[in-house]
Amino acid sequence: MPAGKSILKGFIIVVIGALLGTMVGELLGAYLPQGAVKNFFLKSITFGLEPASLNLHILVLTFGLLLKINVVTVIGIIGAGLLLFRL
Secondary structure (H helix, E strand, C coil): CHHHHHHHHHHHHHHHHHHHHHHHHHHHHHCCCCCCHHHHHHHHHHHHHHHHEECCCEEEEEEEEEEEEEEHHHHHHHHHHHHHHCC
16 A cells, blocks of 8 residues: 555544544533542643634635643544554
8 A cells, every 4th residue: 555545544533433433522521420520521721723714805714723632632633543554
């Protein structure tokens, strides 16, 4: 397999792992009672570029990218990475 396809495959699997991990984290947050365990799983770090707009009078462009990472997201990424090496 060419290196480009391998990198793309790895990137896609990691993104899918992050998305699934985030979804599982949100579900856990909805069903876990208040307490230390819920705070541990839902404590997240947000980083990236805040949305910025460019107004051209006939067109408004908005740019930005924010990533929200929590423990379950990291577990999903690790799980996807392990799956990648098994395939």
